[in-house]
Amino acid sequence: MEGVYSVPPGRRYWVVRADGGAYFNHFGFHGLVAVGHLDGIALPISEDLPASALDWADVYRQFMQKVDAEDGSLKQASSKYRQAARFATEIQLGDWVLTVTTNAVRIGVVTGDAYLSRKAIELMGLSEEPIAMPFLLRRPVEWGPTIQKDQLSSPLLRALRANQTIFNADALWDDICHALFPVFSRNEDFYFTVKIATAHKVRGIDVSNLLGFFSDLEIIGRASDVLTEYPGRFDEIFDELEASDRLTLTTEAEYHSPGEIWGLISSGIGQGFGVGGIFVLAYSMLFGNSKLGFDGVIDIETRRKLWDLVIERMKYRRVKKAVDRLDAQAPNRDVERLISHDVSSDSVENGIGNEGRSRSIED
Template identity: 25%
Template sequence: MYIQDIPKDKKFWVVRSGDAGMFYEHFIHNAVVAIGHIDEVDYNEEILKDPDEVLKLVYNYKNNLLEKKETLASASNKAGQVLRFINEMSIGDIVITLDAKRIAVGVVTSDAFKDTKHITLINADSSTSDTLLKFSLRRSVDWGKTQFRNQLPLAINNSFRANQTVFSANEHWKELNHWLSVAFISDGDAYISSRIEQKEGIHNLDIAQYAIIINKIEAIAETLVRNQEHNFSEEELLEVFEETYKKLRKSRTFTVTTQQVFLSPGDLWAKTSGERTKSLIVICAFLLMFDIEPSFADQHDKVFIEAHRESISVMLEKVKDDESFTDVKKGLALKVPAQKLSKKVSASNSSQKKADDDCEPDDFEAI
């Protein structure tokens, strides 16, 4: 699993694919998002490249709506969506589109452009679909694979309640990043996500022990950060670890905070604070506990973890044994969700298949 730093100013956008998501497949199979708001307005590529000209374009569009007797609120809303699509959305931003049952996440790969060529689809029987996407204002997107919306965490689905065609989802930054990246660093803090799949009643002891395990993972990181210059034997390392854990517990200085987004099944998200080195160890220890091999955006991170991997493993095995991690994992049906954001943006899937052929459950690889 890929470990990366995600800035808190990373932008998220939702662009709806027409009424009731009727152009969802047009978006996905043709690697675009598009809106039709200004189709009847005279504009060109040169205008789209000049922010001042874009403001004039949006102003004229708004006035056209008012002349057609739209309310000021409605005209302002639609004009704002156009402005966001052209001037506020940027290459590298995350974009989401959805219909009633499906959702896809992608990365914006182009500035806004005008294209009046209609987009169609090829049906499973090789015939051409009668439904044409005519929206002329577009951006190119590298899409990941489709996921079913009913498998999303509730907090994610709640972020899509706005009725606009184009809107920012930045207020749900934490929830979206937990869903997309699973384990990541932001402003030096570590964020980790796990999934509880148990459909029966959850035993309180398992939840309590899992919380202790997460605390002990932070203690592993604290042990290494505080003693980087020491070369302990395995026995000495475990003694220092136990002492560090006891001190953190006694002083109540653990930084772990959790957000439980479940009854059952559901999600449990955790965050630890501190210097970046500590956060890197927390994430790697968490992944290794689930036998997931970490990979790194930064080569220095890889070198650092390789230098401390044996020590992490020694302490981690102690934690797993003391807290019966195998039993906890089984009792909660614990897993780490698949990562939806990876270090490389995957090529868009240009093949055109039946709608449900693209859908995969929770463990899919995406952008």
């Protein structure tokens, strides 16, 4: 299905913050991320040096010697060493990295190995004097979208408040993807995201109708062969699927204004059209997303029948009214720079572009 992003299951996710976000714009403008953990160590850097060329045992000894000389904290020195080593050796090509400032997060993809450099990284400040980013240990990054923090889920926001300079965010991969994509898949599971943008109180009936509609879509997807021929059997088929425990839709939501709804359908992606295809159809109808489609997946007549089924359930659930009152929207981020670095060319079915490798950023 065109436009359904397939998340590589082996990809890792990292958060790197530097001086509380002081160099957020340096990172974005210069296409890198950096930490200052090795800045106080005597290192043989006359020109750019791959981090792999460092004698990390010697680096560790210098950290310990510095503790003794300055009567410092052994715990802090060990932590700084581990974080520097993690930055240089654990983060891999193709991993996604998040960096934060006071009110925003920027998401990028690691495009090269760690290195050390004394070359100046500068940006002009308000005083028209260049502000230098001094950190030596760096990695090249292709930056994708910048997202305001008030548009992120609560679990992701809580994680971003952590004090560590570098930490792994693999457990939040789905929160990160929900912030970026209207629909996506991982292995055979299908995920979708709806943003509730209204500034008014959220009516329970609107949320109930929208969630009921999503359940209807799963039923149509799992029994599309029967329902395209016998649409009047919808209630009967619902009873059968529910009784046999074959309905797998689960949702999480934040119903404040604004808020979000996240959905997961286990085994929603498989052979043929399936549940994912029905959600693609419904999303293109509700939100007019031109990147979502299924041309060539099913014949025109079957498509028309499915279209009629979806419209019937939309009317029954009063979905148009619910979407309008909730100001429900699909995420619309420019993710081309992120996904263009995926290892597999099949990561986006029928290819949402492999362009946009420039170092410019979206503000």
